[in-house]
Amino acid sequence: MTVSEFYKKYRNRHQLAKRLKQSGKKIFGYFCLCTPQELIYAADIVPVRIRGSMDEPTLANAFLPGFVCCYQRSCLHEALAGNYGYLDGVIFSQRCDINRDIGGIWAENVKIPYSWQFAMPRKHNESAIDMFAQELGLFKSSLEQYCGHELSDESLRQAIDVYNKNRSLRRQVYQLFLEDVPPLLGSQVFEIMMSGLIMPKEEHSKMLSTLLGDLPSRGKTGNNPRLLVTGNTLENIEVLRTVERCGGEIVIDDFCFGTRDCWRQVDHNSDPLRSIAEYYLSKRIPGPCTDSLQRKRIGHILELVEDYRVQGVIQISQHYCDNYLFETPVLHGRLKEQGVPMLNMEIDDTEVTLARIEANVQAFIEMLK
Amino acid sequence: MSSSNQEKPIAPGPLEAAAKMKAISKQYDEEMFRAKETGRPIAYLTSVAPVEILQAFDILVAMPENYAALCASRKMAGEFCDISEQYGYSGDICSYVLSSFGSEFANRGPYDGESLPDPDLLVCTDHACNTFVKWWQNLSEHYRCPLFTVDAAYTVGGTLKEEYREYFVTELKGLVSFLEEHTAKKLDMDRLRDILVLSDKASRLWLEIGDYRKTVPAPVGGLDIFTLMLPLVLLRGTQTAVDFYQEVLKEVKERVAKKIGAVPDERFRIIWDTFPLFHRMRLLKYLEDVGVVVATDLYGDAFSGRFDPADPLGSLAERYMNYYACSSSRGKAEIYKKRVRDWHIDGIIYHSNRACRFYSAQQTAVAHILEDELGLPSVMFEGNMTDPRGYSEDQVLSRLQAFIEMMEVRKYGTVKKKIEIGFDRK
Numbered sequence: 156m157t158v159s160e161f162y163k164k165y166r167n168r169h170q171l172a173k174r175l176k177q178s179g180k181k182i183f184g185y186f187c188l189c190t191p192q193e194l195i196y197a198a199d200i201v202p203v204r205i206r207g208s209m210d211e212p213t214l215a216n217a218f219l220p221g222f223v224c225c226y227q228r229s230c231l232h233e234a235l236a237g238n239y240g241y242l243d244g245v246i247f248s249q250r251c252d253i254n255r256d257i258g259g260i261w262a263e264n265v266k267i268p269y270s271w272q273f274a275m276p277r278k279h280n281e282s283a284i285d286m287f288a289q290e291l292g293l294f295k296s297s298l299e300q301y302c303g304h305e306l307s308d309e310s311l312r313q314a315i316d317v318y319n320k321n322r323s324l325r326r327q328v329y330q331l332f333l334e335d336v337p338p339l340l341g342s343q344v345f346e347i348m349m350s351g352l353i354m355p356k357e358e359h360s361k362m363l364s365t366l367l368g369d370l371p372s373r374g375k376t377g378n379n380p381r382l383l384v385t386g387n388t389l390e391n392i393e394v395l396r397t398v399e400r401c402g403g404e405i406v407i408d409d410f411c412f413g414t415r416d417c418w419r420q421v422d423h424n425s426d427p428l429r430s431i432a433e434y435y436l437s438k439r440i441p442g443p444c445t446d447s448l449q450r451k452r453i454g455h456i457l458e459l460v461e462d463y464r465v466q467g468v469i470q471i472s473q474h475y476c477d478n479y480l481f482e483t484p485v486l487h488g489r490l491k492e493q494g495v496p497m498l499n500m501e502i503d504d505t506e507v508t509l510a511r512i513e514a515n516v517q518a519f520i521e522m523l524k
Numbered sequence: 525m526s527s528s529n530q531e532k533p534i535a536p537g538p539l540e541a542a543a544k545m546k547a548i549s550k551q552y553d554e555e556m557f558r559a560k561e562t563g564r565p566i567a568y569l570t571s572v573a574p575v576e577i578l579q580a581f582d583i584l585v586a587m588p589e590n591y592a593a594l595c596a597s598r599k600m601a602g603e604f605c606d607i608s609e610q611y612g613y614s615g616d617i618c619s620y621v622l623s624s625f626g627s628e629f630a631n632r633g634p635y636d637g638e639s640l641p642d643p644d645l646l647v648c649t650d651h652a653c654n655t656f657v658k659w660w661q662n663l664s665e666h667y668r669c670p671l672f673t674v675d676a677a678y679t680v681g682g683t684l685k686e687e688y689r690e691y692f693v694t695e696l697k698g699l700v701s702f703l704e705e706h707t708a709k710k711l712d713m714d715r716l717r718d719i720l721v722l723s724d725k726a727s728r729l730w731l732e733i734g735d736y737r738k739t740v741p742a743p744v745g746g747l748d749i750f751t752l753m754l755p756l757v758l759l760r761g762t763q764t765a766v767d768f769y770q771e772v773l774k775e776v777k778e779r780v781a782k783k784i785g786a787v788p789d790e791r792f793r794i795i796w797d798t799f800p801l802f803h804r805m806r807l808l809k810y811l812e813d814v815g816v817v818v819a820t821d822l823y824g825d826a827f828s829g830r831f832d833p834a835d836p837l838g839s840l841a842e843r844y845m846n847y848y849a850c851s852s853s854r855g856k857a858e859i860y861k862k863r864v865r866d867w868h869i870d871g872i873i874y875h876s877n878r879a880c881r882f883y884s885a886q887q888t889a890v891a892h893i894l895e896d897e898l899g900l901p902s903v904m905f906e907g908n909m910t911d912p913r914g915y916s917e918d919q920v921l922s923r924l925q926a927f928i929e930m931m932e933v934r935k936y937g938t939v940k941k942k943i944e945i946g947f948d949r950k
Contacts, residue, residue, distance in 0.1 A: 218889045220906075222616065222878050249679055252654050252882045259681050259852025260889045274677040274688060277650050277657060286677055286691045293685075444654060448661060448671065475616055477881060481658035484612035485665065501614070 156365045158339060162346035162392070168206065168353040169238055175201055175355070176241050181302075184239060186230065186257075187248040188411045189275060189435050189445055191291055193314035193421070195246070196356065197306045198298040202246075204352035204412070205230045205239065207390055211505050218260050224253045225473045225503040226388045231257065234265045244269030244301070251444040251478060271297055279437035279447045288432035295428065311427035318421065321356045324363040325417035331370070332406040332463060338370040341384065341405020342395040348413050349392075380523040381464055385409035385456060385486075386471040387442065387479055390504040394471055397509055401516045402524075407463040409456050415440035418455070443478035453482070453489050460495055467523045468497040469516070473504065496523065534779055536741075536788040538748050541772045548755060548764060556641060559584040565644040565707060568663060570656045572826050572847055573649040573674070574696065574840050576723050576761045580716040581703050583645070588659075590757055591633075591640045592623035596802035596910040598634040600627070605911045618655045619879035619910035628666070643669055645706055647699065651676035651692070651845055653882035672702040676845060681852035684845055692841035717833040720840075723761040727828035729769035730756050736776045737819050738867050741785025742793060743776045746818025747808040748786065750800045753824040760827065791815030791941075792870040792931045795863055797887065798823050798849075799877045799909040807920065810946040816928060820867040822848060822859065849882065853889040860894060871931045873924070874904040879911060901934055903927035921946045 164171060172182055183195050184205040195202040207229025214235040215228040233239055245267045247258035258272045274290050276283035295306055328344060331337050347366070351359040382403045384395065388411060398405060408414055421434040440455045441447070459465065468490055472479040483499055490497045498519040500512060559566050564584045569575055571589045578585050595601045601619065604626025609615050611629055613622060624640065633639030646669050648660035657673055664671035674695045678688040700711050730753075736743055744752075752772060755765040779785070794811075796818040801807055808818065829843035848859060863869060874891055877884050891902060905920050925945050932939045 216888075218892060220876055220884055220888050223881055223885045249677065253885055255680055255850075256853070256885045259854055260886070262681075262852070263854060263889065263893065272679045272681070274679050276675050276677040276691065277673065278675045282691070282694055283675065283677075286687065289687045290677065293687075443658070448664070448673070450661075475881065477617055477653075477655050478658060480614040480617045481621075481655070481662060483614070485662065487612060 156362065156369070158343045158346065158366065158371070161343075161350035161362065161366075164354055165346065165350040165352075168203070169241070171354060172201075172203060172241050181243040182241060183244040183246055183269070184242045185246040185248075186227070187250055187254055188416050188442075189248060189250055189439065190246050190273075191294070191431050191435050192356075193311060193318050193431050194291065194295055194298060194306065196317065197310040197314040198302040200243070200298075200302070201355050203354075205242075205245070206233070206353070207504060208233055208238075209391055209504055209507070218264060222475050224251075224475055225505060226390075227253050227257050229390070229505055231260065231265075234261065239265075242267065244271070246270070247272040249274045251476075269301055275445070276436065277445070277447065279449075284429070284433050284436055287436045288426075288429045291428055291432050308427050311431065312423065315421045315423065315427060315430065317356050317360075321351065321360045321363070322417040322420055324360055324367065325351065326414075327367055328363065329407060329414060329417075336373060337406065338372055340373075340399060341382070341408070342392060342399055344405075344408070345389070345392055345395055345410075345413075348408075348410070348416075352412055379404035380466045380520055381406045383407050383409060383456065383459055383463065383465040383468045384471060385468060387411055387473055387476055389471060389473075391502070391507050393509055394502065394507060394512055397513050398469060398516050401513060402520050403467075403469070403516065406465065407459050409440075409452065409459065411442045414459065415442060415452070415455070443476075443482040446482075450485070453486055456486065457489065457493065460490070460493065465495065467519065468495055469519070470497065470499045472499075472501055474501050534782055534784045536785055538786075539744055539752070539772060539775050541768070541775050542748050542752060544768060544771065545751060545754060548759070548768060551764075552758060553635060556584055556586060557635070557638075559641065566641055567645040567647055568643040568660075570648040570652070570660065571757055572652055572844065572849075573647065574699070574844060575758075576716065576719045576831075576840065577696065577699060577711075578647065578703065579719050579761045580711060581707050581709055583703070583707065585758065586640055586643065587758060588624040588640065588663075589620045590754070591627075592620035592910050593802040594634050595623045595627055596912070597805065599803065599912075600634055601803055601910045602912045604630065605913065615911075616878070618653075618659070619908050621655065621659050623910045643667055645669065645703075646671040647674070647702075648672075649674040649676060649844065651678065652847060652849065653880075655880075655882065670702070670706055672699055674699055678845055678850070680850050681855060684842065688845065689838070689841050692845055693837045696837045696840055713836065716836050719761040720831040720833045720836055722763060722766050723829070724831040724833075726756060726760045726762075726765040726769055727830060729766065729773050730824065730828045733769065733773050733776050734820065734825065736773075736780055739780045740793070740868060741783065741787070741790035742817045742819045743779035743784065743786060744772075745786035745808070745812055746796050746800065746821060747805065747812060749818070749821065749824055750805065750808070753827060756824060756827045785817065787812045787815055787817050789815045790817050792928065792935070793817055793819035793868055794931075795819070795860060795867075795869055795872045796821045796823075797860075797872060797874045797890075798883050799875055799880060801875065801907055801915070802910055803908075803912040804915065804917070807917075810921070810949075811924070813948070814928065814943045814945050819869060820863050853886040853893065856886060857890045857893040857897075860890065861898065864894075864898060864900060869900070870935060871901040871903075871927060873927065874902060875909075876904050876906045877909050878906060879908045901927060901930040903930075917946070917949070 212232035
């Protein structure tokens, strides 16, 4: 099995989903990686992350202004174009402003058989975890009503095991980059992680195990600067390939679907629902929209910079994400204190100008050298 | 009867009570700048937040959002936004942030050259936009100042669940503990109740004033309303706010009795959604000059809310979590449908405010629903509430001109009176 198999699955995600439906599976779409997928899995429903595309989101323009989250605009366009007609349900979160608003817009304009919006505290203390566990209890009851059976503690524990195993395998992929000459490219890791968003977790874990058991080998890579790439969501993989063509070695990431999503595990304790709540609220590495005042995301980046011997950080975030925009000067300052330069790029997946990105990245890498 | 006993005639135009705003602002500014010497802590607070609790601790509340709007009205915001960008902030974020941060970085502002005094405490809420929380996070690091975030977890488009309310009440208790710690005072619950009575009264008066705007002609328009709301924003919970709105209401009732409108020749009644352009309030004057009055809006209502002093923290939670801006697009559209009907509305102007995604993100969807279900004339123009850079008045006026003509055709079947909006532009 080759690494390219992962991205092939991703590119054919809609066909994959339709085949799952034909086999009798139900599929729920979600947006935010803080969605408690284990609950959906326990209800024997396949959770898939709703993705945009690189097409101009013309259909969404009737419902969203041009200066909001490109990802959500693109996803809405895909839904209005009928590309997500196979979804049996959609899960919305309250955590970012647009995610909260988009639920109502989908409800008015996209046919969704089932939808649920979950509330999420911002704090990570015991009171917040209690609240979130209550909220997930309501979601669990809704899922039980939908699927017609109880989601037992045993089924939740089994779901936790499946997802933890996948997290562990993904983390093993990242650990390969601790070496001086990793066997994979950073852009290939992106492909691997993206593919995990759109297929059943067991299938992804099986592919990961096969890959880890039979890794390719790369020749000598040269003295390319080791880079960390951070951002919210990214559709256009050419952006990362451009970074590599310019001579950057992407050795680690801080994407919401990357290290943040697999660095920690759900604990097993006597109350699996509370364990899930605790993981998604306080254990999982947060993005800026879910981060507490402790700036856990920035702490995570600084640890990765040290562990992975990172020489430069490139932030690639989608336009108009307020949470990232506020954190950028702070991140920049903290990295500067450690002597690590940062390049910040805002893009819109639907209108990327690779030449402009190449010029910026080239100059950054030259500076690092 | 001698002429000295005759009543002063009421003329259309700004309310006389509006002139009192200057004195209220001046007094507030003086208190703010004297706070440190009088030993009163200054807290920066987000605008739609439980100011009443801070007032109960005798804390001087300053609101950077309000301050940014002031910078805009004094034509300083453009420069301050530019300065913030030089410090690494994106020009795409909230221009309240850019303007107030820029003023702080430049160490000058509209108070005779001085900027907002530094805070001793920071309090924000998480029940509105993400910007509030991220902004206050950055403020706490900049000023090295204690911060309390009142967390809120809730969903939109449905009723307020008990668990959400309980969580907010828990957070309010946390706020009280935080303020007790940092002021070395205990919360006087009776004082809080008294403040809630006043805040409730001020809100009732505000809403009653809003109700009188249903009258044709509307006794007060947008140009006045967006200024008159200052006490509601900054001073709700005070006798000053109650006294002021009682005067405003008295004057509004007199106008209604005598059928005097905000504009001499009211031709069209509109909704303005949502933020005014604080750097160019004259735009509202241009509309009034051609007989278009903002008969209703939702912006000011965000700062009003009803309280039950028998349950201070519970009613604070309910009031601040029932914030219309957190409704779904359908929820907002239904509010507007009622406004269109009850306030006899001819059209809607949507200010698509680039600087506030929280308010603007659903606007297109709301406009879509209202267009489909009401077919009312409307216009949307892109702008910025605080930052004047990039503002093109020609473009905006040309769109408003077409909009007025659209209303005219709908109302009269033809363009009866060719008027050029902004004809006396300065």
